[in-house]
Amino acid sequence: MQYDAPAHSPAAQIRLGENRLSRVPATFSPRAARLTGMLFPWLWVPFGLLLVLAAPRTVFPANDSFYHVQEINPHVFVWVAEDILNQEGDPQFNRAGNAGFIITQDGVVVVNTTNSPFNARALLYEIRKRTDQPVRYVINTSASPDVMLGNEAFADFSPVILSTPQAAEQMRNYRNEFPARLDRDWKFAASMRGIHPLPPTQTFDKDTTLDLGGQQIKLINLGDNNSPGDAAVYLPQSKVVFLGNVFENDYIPRIGSANLKQWIETLQKVVSWNCTVYVPGHGLPSGPVQVQRFQQFLEWLSGQVRLGIQKGKSLRQIQNELVPFQSVHWHAPELEGEAVTAVYRLLTRQDNQASSSAETPSP
Numbered sequence: 259m260q261y262d263a264p265a266h267s268p269a270a271q272i273r274l275g276e277n278r279l280s281r282v283p284a285t286f287s288p289r290a291a292r293l294t295g296m297l298f299p300w301l302w303v304p305f306g307l308l309l310v311l312a313a314p315r316t317v318f319p320a321n322d323s324f325y326h327v328q329e330i331n332p333h334v335f336v337w338v339a340e341d342i343l344n345q346e347g348d349p350q351f352n353r354a355g356n357a358g359f360i361i362t363q364d365g366v367v368v369v370n371t372t373n374s375p376f377n378a379r380a381l382l383y384e385i386r387k388r389t390d391q392p393v394r395y396v397i398n399t400s401a402s403p404d405v406m407l408g409n410e411a412f413a414d415f416s417p418v419i420l421s422t423p424q425a426a427e428q429m430r431n432y433r434n435e436f437p438a439r440l441d442r443d444w445k446f447a448a449s450m451r452g453i454h455p456l457p458p459t460q461t462f463d464k465d466t467t468l469d470l471g472g473q474q475i476k477l478i479n480l481g482d483n484n485s486p487g488d489a490a491v492y493l494p495q496s497k498v499v500f501l502g503n504v505f506e507n508d509y510i511p512r513i514g515s516a517n518l519k520q521w522i523e524t525l526q527k528v529v530s531w532n533c534t535v536y537v538p539g540h541g542l543p544s545g546p547v548q549v550q551r552f553q554q555f556l557e558w559l560s561g562q563v564r565l566g567i568q569k570g571k572s573l574r575q576i577q578n579e580l581v582p583f584q585s586v587h588w589h590a591p592e593l594e595g596e597a598v599t600a601v602y603r604l605l606t607r608q609d610n611q612a613s614s615s616a617e618t619p620s621p
């Protein structure tokens with residue numbers, strides 16, 4: 259295990275944001291709305307229509323219906339996020355990722371912390387309903403804001419926060435770029451108000467086993483898949499594995515700067531692991547069949563885009579032909595176009611690299 263010596267305690271920098279029960283957007287002004295309505299009554303028609311369209315996805319929870327908790331094995335829990343777009347947090351990652359927690363006699367291990375400290379407090383509340391044990395470890399399976407922006411909700415426990423070195427570096431970069439982004443992007447500033455990214459305190463490069471209260475927790479560096487330095491959290495006794503954003507169940511993935519080839523190979527590998535439950539980044543915990551189905555989706559998508567490129571089609575043409583996807587009807591369909599773009603960029607970049615290296619004579 260590698261130790262990143264923190265220059266100062268990260269916990270000391272954290273001022274926890276106020277508890278926001280109401281999720282009315284910060285920019286909403288009742289007075290302005292009243293005036294607008296009086297001056298332009300016809301504005302209410304499209305405005306009302308917008309509210310109706312937005313209603314099923316916007317979060318005004320009367321209760322805890324924005325998530326549910328499953329005990330998938332004794333003392334092993336998954337906090338499953340519903341398909342809801344949050345107004346707090348990084349606007350690019352407004353769907354909470356799933357989280358998990360493992361309760362042992364010597365403390366609690368948290369796997370991922372969702373996309374905001376507000377959702378992470380709901381997670382903490384569920385832990386507190388079940389145990390008084392302190393949270394000893396927080397593990398981030400990647401640097402994606404939808405699985406790590408809730409880290410600060412656990413700062414009071416001063417837990418060891420763990421990720422791979424690659425993910426830790428991305429999280430530190432994200433935090434370092436934070437002040438500049440707040441200055442130049444008011445939308446980002448409004449939705450990130452009261453949120454402070456808290457990067458890992460330690461990293462694991464090689465596979466590592468935590469042994470806490472008789473529960474073995476294996477941390478596995480999967481390399482570059484959905485993002486650089488993705489990790490799996492594997493519980494050999496329970497036959498459960500948390501895969502973070504490497505596996506999505508019934509959700510269109512956010513592909514970004516993935517390594518598609520390795521991602522597909524990793525999914526092939528994890529299917530052969532001796533697991534009964536695979537916990538995805540989004541969607542319900544499942545068996546190996548759903549992991550395979552997701553792998554086949556990635557193969558299908560990259561195959562279709564590659565075919566389009568080979569036929570000399572533009573990105574726009576490929577998108578028009580593929581989107582909306584006919585073969586899958588998953589959550590987050592608005593990410594389909596983005597997924598095609600990401601795969602197109604990855605494949606054309608690979609082609610360029612391949613042709614330029616072919617032209618370069620070897621010494």
Ligand SMILES: [Zn+2]
Pocket residue numbers: 355402404503512539540
């Ligand atoms: Zn995600």
